[in-house]
Amino acid sequence: MDIQQLNKQFAIPSKLFFEKGNGELTKVCLCRNDDYLEVYLHGAHITRYRQAANDLLWLSNQAEFTESKAIRGGIPLCWPWFGRKESFPELPQHGFARCSRFEVESTAEDDDGALIIKLYLNENNGTLSIWPYSFRLTLTIKLSDKLIVDLETNNTGEIPFSYSEAIHSYFSVEKIEKVELSGFTQSEYLDQLSHSTERQHNTIKFVGETDRIYKSSQQEFKILESGNPKISISQFNANSTVVWNPWISKARAMADFPDHGYREMVCIEAANTGKGITLFPGETHNIRQVIARY
Numbered sequence: 001m002d003i004q005q006l007n008k009q010f011a012i013p014s015k016l017f018f019e020k021g022n023g024e025l026t027k028v029c030l031c032r033n034d035d036y037l038e039v040y041l042h043g044a045h046i047t048r049y050r051q052a053a054n055d056l057l058w059l060s061n062q063a064e065f066t067e068s069k070a071i072r073g074g075i076p077l078c079w080p081w082f083g084r085k086e087s088f089p090e091l092p093q094h095g096f097a098r099c100s101r102f103e104v105e106s107t108a109e110d111d112d113g114a115l116i117i118k119l120y121l122n123e124n125n126g127t128l129s130i131w132p133y134s135f136r137l138t139l140t141i142k143l144s145d146k147l148i149v150d151l152e153t154n155n156t157g158e159i160p161f162s163y164s165e166a167i168h169s170y171f172s173v174e175k176i177e178k179v180e181l182s183g184f185t186q187s188e189y190l191d192q193l194s195h196s197t198e199r200q201h202n203t204i205k206f207v208g209e210t211d212r213i214y215k216s217s218q219q220e221f222k223i224l225e226s227g228n229p230k231i232s233i234s235q236f237n238a239n240s241t242v243v244w245n246p247w248i249s250k251a252r253a254m255a256d257f258p259d260h261g262y263r264e265m266v267c268i269e270a271a272n273t274g275k276g277i278t279l280f281p282g283e284t285h286n287i288r289q290v291i292a293r294y
Ligand code: TA6
Pocket: 070, 083, 093, 094, 168, 192, 211, 242, 243, 244, 267, 269
């Protein structure tokens, strides 16, 4: 469907509409009072979420908008695997969903004025060639006085499959050195850099590259700047929470990441990592992340 057809079938006048975005990719704009969100059909990738003129998400100003690459920043969807696929290192990191074109299932405005859009991806020859299962992956975005992101996996095939996933959200901060994350105290985590298992004794502070998978006992987190809570994040049906900041050397090593961009972002990701989730035919599972300005 081209943009004109998409607007004809799914637009909600002045509130939800489709237009050409960066790289000629199709994006959807959602406008609700002072709040604004945009999402690309490429990867069902939320690139901007502004609440009352405050950008809550970080988007790289060097992000590439091409069908072959994930957009750097916003909320990439890691699915059907998080990280590298075990014993298939040649397959794309974080799976294929974030580089796939999603289609529009539906749009709506509910009785409370919340805007809702559902985007979906089914198996195709490309996905079957690297992951031999039938599925329907649906991203539901609900924009109310907060942002609710639901990622639902449905096994539409005849055989069970297992997958891992992450709602890989990049949050905007003023200065990483002033940031603390609350809600992780006493949680165990796997340090992806040292490959050791540690326990978090107080708020998370950043003094260097940080790449940790917290086993989620808690589901409510806050980003504080200079001790003041700025963004609240909650998650549901996630067995872990990934916290990542590349710091300077990793930032320099990424062409789509400004050298000093690490100072203005932190990733907090709702995830199902490790063995992940197993679905039998007909079963579904939904992982949710909720984001709001504190
Ligand atoms: O979420 C943390 C992480 O797995 C890091 O190890 C780093 O690789 C990051 O994701 C970004 O991955 P990407 O493939 O988007 O460059």
